[in-house]
């Protein structure tokens with residue numbers, strides 16, 4: 001499996017291209033500049049077969065609806081974050097993405113020749129999901145390298161976030177984490193080094 005991160009927008013949001021077959025790549029999150037995301041896919045010779053959204057904050061979905069229309073591909077979106085999915089983000093108006101399917105966690109998706117396990121990881125936002133493909137976890141804004149997600153936003157919940165973090169630690173030290181912002185890490189590294197996880 002191949003993973004390529006692309007960083008867009010003022011919050012340096014990571015979008016991830018993930019593929020086994022370049023004609024059926026996944027895009028995980030779609031922050032800002034849909035044109036730039038399309039160009040990056042072209043540079044990598046990828047055709048995107050599905051857009052997977054981790055949570056409904058503007059910096060992860062600004063480009064989602066435009067891309068969904070341009071690429072004619074299904075969009076997966078967390079049900080519990082539907083209420084967040086509209087507004088203005090740094091002056092950029094974004095539309096509610098029209099999900100082909102909403103997710104609650106517990107689903108297993110078969111896309112692009114890959115099996116994707118959907119985990120409900122609330123706390124940063126109520127509907128937040130993470131996508132696990134083998135030992136790779138696309139964690140959105142729950143867990144960062146040496147940090148954790150904010151819990152002071154609309155619908156955030158600190159206790160839920162800590163319960164989520166405990167459940168992520170239980171996935172095992174070998175799991176590689178690809179967060180919504182900043183560099184990648186592993187569960188083992190964060191268990192040892194992350195000051196917020198000494199819980």
Ligand SMILES: [Zn+2]
Pocket residue numbers: 055057124141
């Ligand atoms: Zn967020």
